[in-house]
Amino acid sequence: MSVKKTSFFEASARTRIARLVDPGSFSEFCPPQLRHTSPHLARLHAPVAFDDGVAVGCARLAGHPVLIAAQEGRFNGGAVGEVHGAKLAGLLDKAVSERPAAVLLLVDSGGVRLHEANAGLIAISELMRAVLRTQAAGIPVFALIGGSCGAFGGMGIVARLCAEVVMSEQGRMGLSGPEVIETVMGVEEFDSRDRALVWRVTGGKVRRALGEATRLVEDDVAAFRAVTADLLAEYGARPLKPSSLDTLFDAHARLTARTRRFSAARDGREIFAASGFSDIDGVPLMAVDAFNRHLMETA
Amino acid sequence: MTTDALFNSLFGPGRHTIIIDGAFMHGTAVVAGREAVVIGTRDHAEIDCELALKVAGTLLAAVAEDGNGSRPPRTIVILVDTRGQALSRHDELIGLNGCFAHTAGCADLARRCGHRLVTLVHGDAVSGGFLAFGLMADRICALPHAQVRVMDLRAMARVTKIPYDRLVVLAEESPVFAPGAENYWRMGAVHELWSADDDWCARLEAAVNCAEAGDTRAALGLERDGRRLASPLAQLVAAAS
Numbered sequence: 305m306s307v308k309k310t311s312f313f314e315a316s317a318r319t320r321i322a323r324l325v326d327p328g329s330f331s332e333f334c335p336p337q338l339r340h341t342s343p344h345l346a347r348l349h350a351p352v353a354f355d356d357g358v359a360v361g362c363a364r365l366a367g368h369p370v371l372i373a374a375q376e377g378r379f380n381g382g383a384v385g386e387v388h389g390a391k392l393a394g395l396l397d398k399a400v401s402e403r404p405a406a407v408l409l410l411v412d413s414g415g416v417r418l419h420e421a422n423a424g425l426i427a428i429s430e431l432m433r434a435v436l437r438t439q440a441a442g443i444p445v446f447a448l449i450g451g452s453c454g455a456f457g458g459m460g461i462v463a464r465l466c467a468e469v470v471m472s473e474q475g476r477m478g479l480s481g482p483e484v485i486e487t488v489m490g491v492e493e494f495d496s497r498d499r500a501l502v503w504r505v506t507g508g509k510v511r512r513a514l515g516e517a518t519r520l521v522e523d524d525v526a527a528f529r530a531v532t533a534d535l536l537a538e539y540g541a542r543p544l545k546p547s548s549l550d551t552l553f554d555a556h557a558r559l560t561a562r563t564r565r566f567s568a569a570r571d572g573r574e575i576f577a578a579s580g581f582s583d584i585d586g587v588p589l590m591a592v593d594a595f596n597r598h599l600m601e602t603a
Numbered sequence: 604m605t606t607d608a609l610f611n612s613l614f615g616p617g618r619h620t621i622i623i624d625g626a627f628m629h630g631t632a633v634v635a636g637r638e639a640v641v642i643g644t645r646d647h648a649e650i651d652c653e654l655a656l657k658v659a660g661t662l663l664a665a666v667a668e669d670g671n672g673s674r675p676p677r678t679i680v681i682l683v684d685t686r687g688q689a690l691s692r693h694d695e696l697i698g699l700n701g702c703f704a705h706t707a708g709c710a711d712l713a714r715r716c717g718h719r720l721v722t723l724v725h726g727d728a729v730s731g732g733f734l735a736f737g738l739m740a741d742r743i744c745a746l747p748h749a750q751v752r753v754m755d756l757r758a759m760a761r762v763t764k765i766p767y768d769r770l771v772v773l774a775e776e777s778p779v780f781a782p783g784a785e786n787y788w789r790m791g792a793v794h795e796l797w798s799a800d801d802d803w804c805a806r807l808e809a810a811v812n813c814a815e816a817g818d819t820r821a822a823l824g825l826e827r828d829g830r831r832l833a834s835p836l837a838q839l840v841a842a843a844s
Contacts, residue, residue, distance in 0.1 A: 333843035340836060344779045348765055360840060386779070390821070390833040394840025401841070416730065418762055420779045421753035423830060425730060426792040426820060429738040430833075432704075433818045436711040458734055460700035465708065479700040479731055485690045494692045505696045516698045549666055552705075552712055556659060559698075559705055563652050566697050575696070 310525040312450035313474045317359050317374035320410050323525040324448075324532070325363035325372065332361040334391060342385050344420035353379045356387040360395045362404070366533035368540065371399050374410035377453035382413030384459065385420040389427020396434035400441050405536050407438060407445045409466065414481060415457015428458030435465045444468065444544040446535060448528055449475035449517075454506065456481045464516065467544055468535055470528060471508035471517040473592060478506045500588065504572030509587060509595060513572075513579045514562070522592050606645055609725055612803045613680075627654055629661045634678055635808040640665040640718075642736075643682025645725075650732040651689035655702040658736055662709040666716050676717035678811050681710075683737035684726025703735040710739035719814040721807070724749040724784065724793070741814035744795040744806070745784035751793065752782030778829045789829025791820040 310323050321330050334340050336354035345352045357379035363372050373395050375382035384392075392409070399407045416424035435445050447463035447470070449455045454476030455463040463469055463477060471477065482496035482505070495501060504510055511517040519535075521527040545551075566574060576587045580602040587595070604612075606628070610619045614632040621630030621641050626648035632641050642661045648654060662679070669676045688699060714720060722740035728751045737743070745751065759780065760767040774781030778789040787793040797806055821837060824830030 333840045334836070340832075343832070344777070347773065347777065348763070350763070350765075386830060386832050387836060390836035391840050393821070393833070394837035394843075397837060397841040398843070416753055418754060418759055418780070419765075421759065422781075422786055422790055422792075423779050423833070425734065425738075425753050426787070426790055426824070426830070427833065429734055429792065430818060430820060432707050432734065433711070433739070436708065437818075440711070440715060455700075458731065461703045461707065461731070461734060464698075464701045464704035477700065478695045479688050479703065480690050480695060482695075485692060485695070488690050493690075494695075505692060510696070511698075514698060516701050546715075547708060547712060549663065549670060549712065549716075552663055552709055553667075555705055556656070556663060556709075559652075559702060560656055560660075563656060563697060563702075568693070569696055570693050572696065 311523050312472055312525050312528055313452060313523050315525060316378065317376040317410065317412065320525055321359060321363070321372055321374050324529050325365045325370070326367070329364040330361055330372070331363070332359055333395070334360065340387050342387050342420065344385060344423065348419050350419055356385060356391070357382060358388045358391050360391045365529065366536060368405035368536040370406050370408050370536070371395050371402070371404045372408040372410070375412040377412035377451045380417055382451070382453045383415060383417035384413060384424045384427050385417040386423035386427060388417070389424065389431060393427065393430050393434050396431070396438045399438045399443050403443060406539060407443060408448060408532065409445060409463070410448045411455040411459050411463050412451030412453045413455060413457070413459040414453050415459050425458065428462065431462050432465060435462060439467060439544060440546045442544050442546065444539050446470060446532060448532070449477055450523060450528065451475070454478070468519065469517045470519045470521060470531055471511055472521055472523040473508040474523045475508045476503070476506040477511050477516065482506070501571070503588065510572035510575050513575050513599065520592055520596055613723070613807055615804055627657050628682060632680065634680065635811050637677070639678040639680050641680045641682065643684070645682070645684045647684055647686040647727050648732070649687065649689045650685055650735055651691070651694050652697055652699055652702040655699070655706045655735055659706040659709040662706070662713050666713050666718065669718070670716065678719045678721060679713055680807070681720060681722040681737055681740055683722055683724045683728050683733065685729060685732030685737070686727050687729035688731035703731065706735045707739050710736050714741065714816055719811060721810050721814055723807070724751060726750070729753070738792065741816055742794045742810050743792065744797055744810055745788070745793045746797050747799045749784045750782065751784045751787045755782055786829070789824070789827050791822070791824030791827060791830055794823070
């Protein structure tokens with residue numbers, strides 16, 4: 305096997321899958337040859353894709369059977385429409401009956417596809433319920449985020465419903481993207497062209513420091529694979545317990561305390577300072593290993 | 604319609620004790636002869652982290668109160684009026700998507716613990732603010748004048764670069780992108796459209812009685828011919844080998 309790094313950020317959806325799972329183990333459901341395209345895009349004379357911007361199937365990762373989906377950020381920003389959403393929902397339905405070790409969602413999406421906005425919003429609501437249903441049945445869902453579109457809009461909510469959120473530093477996660485906030489609220493609220501600020505608000509490091517992401521990895525598909533293999537082993541040894549009143553009360557207390565603690569925060573610098581980093585301006589430049597080590601030591 | 608007039612129409616005069624806390628509302632009311640929990644927002648609320656957590660906390664409290672077996676889990680009535688998620692750098696920084704996921708998870712826990720969830724859209728129901736809890740219900744009803752949407756057509760025209768006039772024409776043929784509770788009804792995400800002439804107490808009772816815990820929206824969208832692909836395609840993937 306080649307030791308050359310494959311940037312998760314740069315790779316296409318299918319390349320990400322191919323390099324993430326055990327070689328040759330991916331088998332795609334409803335592949336592009338079947339041409340499940342969006343009739344809604346076609347009606348608006350917008351370009352269509354034969355997979356509607358998402359690949360779904362089954363594979364093995366370190367020998368564990370998984371169901372896997374990867375959104376293609378290069379097609380309509382990975383946005384969710386009727387067909388795209390139905391493929392993801394069907395995959396999660398399948399998980400409940402087939403009980404794989406986990407479902408892996410390689411999220412790369414701005415959220416709802418505006419050309420079919422109602423269908424997209426409903427599909428995301430169905431996905432939210434499907435993730436919850438899958439995990440209530442004891443099957444963990446992992447979100448892997450490191451593409452150019454990040455995980456925004458409803459897909460940002462779906463990602464946070466997942467038992468694990470693995471991000472690269474280049475990955476971004478949130479609800480409304482910086483461009484939307486700037487357009488509606490003005491550049492003083494959020495300057496979307498200030499890339500450093502955008503990353504300090506939405507990027508992998510600040511998400512990991514806050515606990516919104518559970519793992520931070522290098523922008524390398526092999527790094528995503530290694531941490532996913534670790535997680536699969538962990539869940540194999542200690543299966544996912546469905547959320548309960550106790551676990552959700554705990555989560556509620558944590559989120560409430562965090563919201564109070566950062567009641568006026570507007571920049572990731574404040575989160576990094578609270579996480580005990582001494583050189584705040586140096587955090588964006590820190591190697592992932594050193595960053596993770598610091599968080600572990602101060603936890 | 605004032606909030607008090609709304610409550611009187613939904614539950615009957617003197618049959619509701621609901622606290623108004625800014626845009627947030629919570630309390631109890633009588634539905635179908637039994638006490639129900641009421642949680643909601645008003646004044647086209649913008650849902651920020653704080654408001655989402657208030658909703659989540661109220662959901663958890665209801666599950667906890669009924670969890671000791673002293674009475675059957677009460678119905679939870681969710682009153683929706685939201686212009687969408689808060690658009691602020693602060694809320695994004697501290698994880699608005701995470702707060703919404705938590706709120707949705709609390710609604711789902713209530714369902715799994717036997718509570719029935721019925722959403723009544725009494726104002727606006729817009730994108731993220733609707734996803735967080737309103738759309739999590741077992742049964743969703745739109746009151747007259749309810750506005751359900753992701754984005755209005757003029758904004759959509761700007762973003763998609765498709766002329767506004769063309770969108771207006773296409774919206775006549777398809778429910779898939781234009782705002783409107785009727786479109787969401789056709790697509791299966793709004794179960795019932797209520798009219799001003801209806802007896803809302805009776806409709807609410809009927810809605811509670813037919814609320815089902817399973818997610819049947821894709822099948823309903825197919826049946827109503829507003830969403831033809833979602834259900835068969837999900838089934839195709841689920842059955843693939």
